[in-house]
Structures are given as structure tokens and as C-alpha cells.
Amino acid sequence: MEFRALLTQRDEAGEVTNRVERLPIEHLPEGDVLVSVEWAGFNYKDGLCLGGLGNLVRSYPHVGGVDFAGRVIESRDARYHPGQAVILTGWRVGESHWGGFAERARVKADWLVPLPKRLSTRDSMVLGTAGLTVMLAVNRLRLLGIAPQSGEIVVTGAGGGVGSQAVMMLGRLGYRVVAISGRPELAEPLLRLGASEVLGRDAIMTQSGKVLDKERFAGAIDTVGGAMLPELLKKIRSDGAVAAVGNAAGVSFEASVIPFILRGVSLLGINSVTVPYEMRVALWDRLSSLFVAGAYERMVTEIGLAEIPTYAERILAGGVAGRVVINPRR
Known part of the structure; x- marks a missing residue:
């Protein structure tokens, strides 16, 4: 099985490139849960990672994306079952671990939280980190x-x-x-x-x-x-x-x-990277009660994997307003 991903590479001269490629599922890192990514968020930190800046990414090739939401395909953890909607933010995913700029992601179960019923996976990435x-x-x-x-x-x-x-x-x-x-x-x-x-x-x-x-x-x-x-x-x-x-x-x-x-x-x-599981569940429940998708939609830009490098340059230059969400199937 193969999946599409935005692959970030760095050559011996230090030049960083980002290109959409098809990768074997075996290339995904170790983890308890395999997720079909439906939406990913886009953050300032993603811009740094895709540009090879800040020494955030230490190992290449790499798949960035510090936020994603989707549905479980396989799980070795009893908290999650196939078809369940989940969210991931933080835990240095997209930096030291492959992230959400792909159709598939494999991560530790402790890094995930169940998607609140009042949110869609897209809504959760409009919110994101x-x-x-x-x-x-x-x-x-x-x-x-x-x-x-x-x-x-x-x-x-x-x-x-x-x-x-x-x-x-x-x-x-x-x-x-x-x-x-x-x-x-x-x-x-x-x-x-x-x-x-x-x-x-x-x-x-x-x-x-x-x-x-x-x-x-x-x-x-x-x-x-x-x-x-x-x-x-x-x-x-x-x-x-x-x-x-x-x-x-x-x-x-x-x-x-x-x-x-x-x-x-x-x-x-304020550090949102290593928030404990129980607290993250409570925070997402509160967010789901406050968020009104229609009220924020004018501040949302939707893109595909191939457009991410352009937006990485824009966000570092202060040229992105509101939230950008990524549909990995585009």
C-alpha cells in the first residue's frame, strides 16, 4: 500500500526541498495507531520545519505537519478502534516524528485525543494547535x-x-x-x-x-x-x-x-506541546462548545499538499491571515 505525502529532504549542501511523493506504508515510523489523515492544520512552526529553520527537524527525509485529524485504520491501544475520529496536536510530531502532511500517519496512542462529537475533523483543524x-x-x-x-x-x-x-x-x-x-x-x-x-x-x-x-x-x-x-x-x-x-x-x-x-x-x-491527555480532552471539549464554524469560515484558507511550500514562505513573512487547513487528498 502506498500513500501521498509532502516529503522534505535536505542534501549534503544543506539545501532543503519539499515535494509530493508516493511512499510505501512501511516507511511510516513506529506507533500504536495508524490514522487516515482527513485534514491537517498549518502553523508558523510548520513554516520553520519546511524551510529547515530553527533546527527543529534533525532527521531527513521527513514529513511535516504538527496538527492532523482523521480516522483510525488500525490500533494496538484499547482506547481507539477502526473508524474512530481522532485529533493530534503537539508532542513534537511534525518535528522529530513524521506528521500530518500526508494521507497516512502512524503515532503513539498517548498523543491522540478522541474528536468531540460537536466538531468535524475539518473543524478541529481550523482550531488546531x-x-x-x-x-x-x-x-x-x-x-x-x-x-x-x-x-x-x-x-x-x-x-x-x-x-x-x-x-x-x-x-x-x-x-x-x-x-x-x-x-x-x-x-x-x-x-x-x-x-x-x-x-x-x-x-x-x-x-x-x-x-x-x-x-x-x-x-x-x-x-x-x-x-x-x-x-x-x-x-x-x-x-x-x-x-x-x-x-x-x-x-x-x-x-x-x-x-x-x-x-x-x-x-x-503557555506551552501546548506536552499537555497531559486528560487536560487535552477537557480543553477540546470546551473548544467544541465555543467554536462556531460559520463565524470563522471567512478566516479559513483550504489548500492541498502541493501548495504547502508556498504557504510556508508566506507564513514566515507574516503574509498568512487566519487559519490554513490542508486536505491531503487534493
Whole structure:
């Protein structure tokens, strides 16, 4: 039996290529469950992997795709049976283990979760790692007592996959959301998703030279990192918090301790890669109750395997809005 996959190769000179090929099923890595992939998600990390960047992929040839959903073909684990719909996100699949940019995937059973009944496999990949990350961030903010009545929540990088889903989820939960985006053309879609206001990057990045700015936001979900994060911290209200979920603007930042020690601001790190099984099941159940496919559909782009390399370049350049989902049969 053969299956189609986007195969990533690296030659002796270090040049990386990506090409759709037909591979024998025996080429799949070891695992407990064989899955027929119906949909895969597309993330910034996928762009890095396909470009051979960040030292994320150590072994070639490789099949990327950190998210996928589909139906079980074979299982050696009692939790899963043939025909069952499942989701996979995280666990370095698509990096150190072959992922979802293929018609077939073989993975460890512990990495999967059952698909909630309220979601289709396509819906789950519209959400994907982005949705799971947002749900983790929202839960952390809520645990600190940051509720809708606490004040405005700001979302940076609001036009991207994680940012746009944060706008949608926070809006659904009753928060007043201020969306920050460097793309003015996305203002109307973000307002439709649930933003109360859409501002340009200058709303955060105007540097006052002070260690603290006027208190405005009760909390934040920051998908950008880099130089924006310290400017954002200056604008958070007392006992507020910033959930850091991304690094589109860089992995390092220089900040003052003053927001932490004078205002009690918290900086929350969000890691969606190794979330325990029981927690992931609960998170996906909550996501399924909040997600409205029709409300988000205008932010979804559907592509096939052969189009992924083009979108890898676009996402690294900040040129992808919303979520991209992959149909491996195209």
C-alpha cells in the first residue's frame, strides 16, 4: 500500500526541498495507531520545519505537519478502534516524528485525543494547535481572576491563526477585546469575529521611554513576543497578566522588572506541546462548545499538499491571515 505525502529532504549542501511523493506504508515510523489523515492544520512552526529553520527537524527525509485529524485504520491501544475520529496536536510530531502532511500517519496512542462529537475533523483543524493554545491562555487568565468585568483584553498579532482565534474565543466568552494588527485590511474581519476595537501596532509600540505607561489592559494574549512584549507589559493594569504564546517578532526581549514589582503583573508562559491527555480532552471539549464554524469560515484558507511550500514562505513573512487547513487528498 502506498500513500501521498509532502516529503522534505535536505542534501549534503544543506539545501532543503519539499515535494509530493508516493511512499510505501512501511516507511511510516513506529506507533500504536495508524490514522487516515482527513485534514491537517498549518502553523508558523510548520513554516520553520519546511524551510529547515530553527533546527527543529534533525532527521531527513521527513514529513511535516504538527496538527492532523482523521480516522483510525488500525490500533494496538484499547482506547481507539477502526473508524474512530481522532485529533493530534503537539508532542513534537511534525518535528522529530513524521506528521500530518500526508494521507497516512502512524503515532503513539498517548498523543491522540478522541474528536468531540460537536466538531468535524475539518473543524478541529481550523482550531488546531492555535485553538488549543488560546484555550490554555484563557484558562490561565481566568485562574488569576481576569474576568470579562475586569476590563479590556488585548490580543497582539490578531490577524494570525492564534491571534484571530483568541479574538473569537474571548469575544464568545464576553470579554471586550482590543485586537492589534499591522494589517489594516483585517480590521473588518476581526470586528466580525468579536473584537470591540482594532488598532495598529503603534498602539503598543509607541515607546514613551518610561518603565510604566498608563494602565489600560486587564490582560493580554501576546502572539508576537520580541520588542512588543516589554511595551505591552508597561500598559497592563495592576494584578493583570500577559499570556505569552508566540515569537513571530523574535525570541528575546529586554524588559524592566517594574511592572512585576509595582503593579503585580504576571507573565504567563503557555506551552501546548506536552499537555497531559486528560487536560487535552477537557480543553477540546470546551473548544467544541465555543467554536462556531460559520463565524470563522471567512478566516479559513483550504489548500492541498502541493501548495504547502508556498504557504510556508508566506507564513514566515507574516503574509498568512487566519487559519490554513490542508486536505491531503487534493
